[in-house]
Amino acid sequence: MSFTRDVEADRIIKGLIAINVVVFVFGLMRQVPNMGGEPVPLPMVYGSYSxxxxxxxxxxxxxITYQFVHADMGHILFNMIALWIFGRAVCSMMGAFRFLLFYLGCGVVGALFSSLLMSQGLCMREELAALSEYIPFWKMIPMVGASGSIYGVIAAAAVMFPYARVALWFPPIEMSVRTFALVVLAVALVVIAMNWNNAGGEAGHLGGMLCGFAVMGIWVLYRKLTWNRR
Incomplete structure (x- = not known):
């Protein structure tokens, strides 16, 4: 995707990326043992969501904090690349303050949506559901990562710039932003429906993306109403 350079948008996105990277590096340097004695990054202990x-x-x-904590190098790398590609364009259209509210809001909705589906017996294998006798196991499943927020940004980009082209590295193909958004949406739905590995994480992705589409739908409706009044 190629858009007119927006200095403020670049600064906001670089700031978000910097925070994520600093938290990740700190987690590599500062770890604490979990109940099993295995080392766990400190940000994951105090920043993850459940x-x-x-x-x-x-x-x-x-x-909020879970959105800045990542599980491994691949996790943060994919998220930050996606944030850089899509975030600058969306931020330049929304403005810095509205973008930050939108970004964090999609992350919050993503976490809550994942918990909602798991509370209904979805996105969780039956053998895990029976592990805890006193507390429903779904309540204890931790979630980390900016994916829910970024999927919301992808949804916004699909509404704002539906025909812009995005080139994937793997597979090496090019498609419109709208098609890309629909593909990742379909992947999340399939993983959740089949209850495959990381279905809970995909539920967070789906929640963030649905939030993004909902907010953009309200935005489009508002613009149409205000335009008709002129």
Missing amino acids: FEDCFDLGEYWRL
Whole structure:
């Protein structure tokens, strides 16, 4: 995708990427043992989201902090590349403040949507659901990553720039942003429906993307109404 350079948008996106990278590097340098004695990055311990930590224990900040914590190098690399490609264009259209609210809001909705589906017995294997006798296991499943936020940004880009072209590295093909958004949406739906590996994570992706489409739908409707009044 190629768009007119927007200095403010570049600064916002670079800032978000920098925060994610700093948190990831800090997690590599500072780890603590979990209950099994295995080392876990400190940001993942205090920044990941789970329904139990957030709502049962009242640690509501996790709805925001989990969006800046990543599991491994591949996870953060994919997310930051997608944020750079799509985020600058969307931010330049929305403006910095509205973009940040939109970005973080999609991440919050993604986490809540994942918890909602898991609470209904979706996105979780039956053998995991029976692990805890006292607390429903779905409440304890941790979630990390900016994917829900970024999927919302992809949805916004698909509405704003539907015919812009994006070139994929793997597979090496080119498609419109709208087609790309529909493909990743379809992948999330299939993974959730088949309850494949990381179905809970895909539910977060789906929630973020649905939030993005919903907000953009309201935006389009608002523009049409205001235009008709002129």
